[in-house]
Amino acid sequence: MHARRVAAVALRQFYLYSGSATRVVPLFAWVAIDITLWGFISRYLNSVATPGYNFIPTLLGAVLLWDFLARVLQGVSTAFLEDVWSRNFLNMFATPLQISEYICGLVITAVVTSLIGLLTMLALAAAAFGLSFVPYGAALVPFVLVLFLTGIALGIAGSAMVLRLGPASEWFLWPMPALIAPFAGVYYPVSTLPGWMQAISRLLPPSYVFDGMRAIVRHAPWDMRSLAIGLALSVLYIVIAAIFFRQVYRFAVRTGLLARYNAESPS
Amino acid sequence: MVQAHLELPDLSPPPVLVVSDLRKTYRETVAVDGVSFAIPPGEIVGLLGPNGAGKTTIVNMILGVLEPNAGSIRIDGIDLLRRRSAALAFTNFSAVYAALPGNLTVEQNLRVFGLIYEVPALAERIEDLLVRFDLVQFRGTKSGVLSSGEQTRLSLAKALLNRPKLLLLDEPTASIDPSAAREIRALIRAFAEENASAVLWTSHNMYEVEEVCHRVLFLSRGRVLLDGDPKLLPHEHGAATLEDLFVQVARERLHPEHS
Numbered sequence: 001m002h003a004r005r006v007a008a009v010a011l012r013q014f015y016l017y018s019g020s021a022t023r024v025v026p027l028f029a030w031v032a033i034d035i036t037l038w039g040f041i042s043r044y045l046n047s048v049a050t051p052g053y054n055f056i057p058t059l060l061g062a063v064l065l066w067d068f069l070a071r072v073l074q075g076v077s078t079a080f081l082e083d084v085w086s087r088n089f090l091n092m093f094a095t096p097l098q099i100s101e102y103i104c105g106l107v108i109t110a111v112v113t114s115l116i117g118l119l120t121m122l123a124l125a126a127a128a129f130g131l132s133f134v135p136y137g138a139a140l141v142p143f144v145l146v147l148f149l150t151g152i153a154l155g156i157a158g159s160a161m162v163l164r165l166g167p168a169s170e171w172f173l174w175p176m177p178a179l180i181a182p183f184a185g186v187y188y189p190v191s192t193l194p195g196w197m198q199a200i201s202r203l204l205p206p207s208y209v210f211d212g213m214r215a216i217v218r219h220a221p222w223d224m225r226s227l228a229i230g231l232a233l234s235v236l237y238i239v240i241a242a243i244f245f246r247q248v249y250r251f252a253v254r255t256g257l258l259a260r261y262n263a264e265s266p267s
Numbered sequence: 268m269v270q271a272h273l274e275l276p277d278l279s280p281p282p283v284l285v286v287s288d289l290r291k292t293y294r295e296t297v298a299v300d301g302v303s304f305a306i307p308p309g310e311i312v313g314l315l316g317p318n319g320a321g322k323t324t325i326v327n328m329i330l331g332v333l334e335p336n337a338g339s340i341r342i343d344g345i346d347l348l349r350r351r352s353a354a355l356a357f358t359n360f361s362a363v364y365a366a367l368p369g370n371l372t373v374e375q376n377l378r379v380f381g382l383i384y385e386v387p388a389l390a391e392r393i394e395d396l397l398v399r400f401d402l403v404q405f406r407g408t409k410s411g412v413l414s415s416g417e418q419t420r421l422s423l424a425k426a427l428l429n430r431p432k433l434l435l436l437d438e439p440t441a442s443i444d445p446s447a448a449r450e451i452r453a454l455i456r457a458f459a460e461e462n463a464s465a466v467l468w469t470s471h472n473m474y475e476v477e478e479v480c481h482r483v484l485f486l487s488r489g490r491v492l493l494d495g496d497p498k499l500l501p502h503e504h505g506a507a508t509l510e511d512l513f514v515q516v517a518r519e520r521l522h523p524e525h526s
């Protein structure tokens with residue numbers, strides 16, 4: 001792993017963001033709209049639901065954390081798509097750059113862009129709706145870490161899918177969080193789901209996060225080991241996603257897909 | 268007097284690029300069929316042939332973005348298929364179909380690729396190339412708004428960033444005017460001489476090939492039909508000019524057994 005090559009991949013993304021308001025604004029805008037919308041929904045539910053139950057931490061908090069995962073996913077995949085959109089594969093991959101260095105550069109970009117989104121959401125949710133994660137302190141870190149790692153894994157896997165299926169398949173990328181959310185128990189306990197959906201949710205690291213967060217908010221007993229399972233799964237998925245990306249890249253080099261990428265098929 | 272039979276050591280430098288029995292097929296289509304050649308340091312070799320002859324396929328395989336079905340490629344002694352990253356560290360390229368990202372400025376592009384190639388004293392190298400390729404006034408200009416000639420100069424500047432031992436140029440002067448093309452040819456020749464770099468140059472401009480290349484390889488249907496000095500080859504094969512010879516090869520009047 002060569003640090004200068006990793007830095008080059010991340011620097012390219014920094015240059016793109018620094019010169020483009022259309023790239024910077026979405027880092028703030030969509031998450032701010034989501035927090036505003038769900039903040040008011042939570043406030044309304046508080047007014048009609050059983051007195052004493054607060055939807056702000058459970059519902060708005062869940063939206064915030066789920067949006068964070070989506071921003072991480074998009075941070076990786078959008079950085080990758082920049083090379084698709086500018087037809088830059090030949091320039092990038094006909095260099096000494098290794099796939100691991102390339103992916104690391106994308107991940108660094110995602111760290112920065114998703115942190116901007118997270119800080120925006122935290123500030124807005126606290127200022128407008130009184131949502132604060134401060135009472136949970138450092139206990140929140142492993143939850144956020146699992147979501148971050150899952151977002152990275154999804155971003156790498158999604159990028160590999162685009163590499164394999166061609167530029168038009170980016171439209172499969174954007175709905176990925178929405179596809180996973182029903183199984184991950186973002187807005188309701190996993191126990192609400194039918195058995196077959198629960199079986200799938202047990203394979204999804206975020207389901208451990210959201211069940212755990214709900215328990216903490218309710219001051220209910222909760223087994224920390226379940227979060228360890230989520231953490232282990234998210235790390236496993238990153239490894240699988242990286243292997244998947246490498247295999248797709250090798251396929252693309254072997255078949256000629258990389259050299260003829262815009263044709264969307266090797267022959 | 269006793270005559271000693273001395274075997275003189277081979278003092279010629281090892282080739283920078285060795286391509287051996289290279290073959291690439293796409294399903295039933297044979298794009299490259301058993302191509303072998305070597306380029307020693309300082310030599311500029313023209314890779315000629317009609318459209319679809321396999322030139323770009325060969326270039327893509329040497330760049331590591333396309334895997335051959337058979338054969339090997341060694342760059343500065345390093346097996347490309349086994350140690351891709353190490354081999355490509357000594358290589359660079361410019362191709363008419365691989366423009367640098369248009370949403371980065373000239374200087375940003377050079378810095379990003381300079382870091383990828385781990386160019387020492389990068390800032391100085393960028394300044395040197397900006398001056399050499401007359402790009403100083405465009406350093407802050409987005410590459411996408413440059414004229415095609417300016418983009419070609421930028422692509423060539425990128426290609427020389429790491430002072431490559433092997434430089435691949437796929438129709439480098441295809442989109443620039445004759446005056447600029449002449450300057451580019453002079454620059455590439457000077458670079459190859461100064462750095463003892465091997466250059467593989469594809470072009471459809473036979474005048475250019477004759478002026479620049481020390482040797483040419485004629486390709487047809489993925490095979491090397493002719494290999495020789497561009498100034499001598501036409502006469503050796505009954506053609507008046509290199510262009511006439513090209514047309515003969517393109518029409519496949521010339522077959523390997525005739526060469």
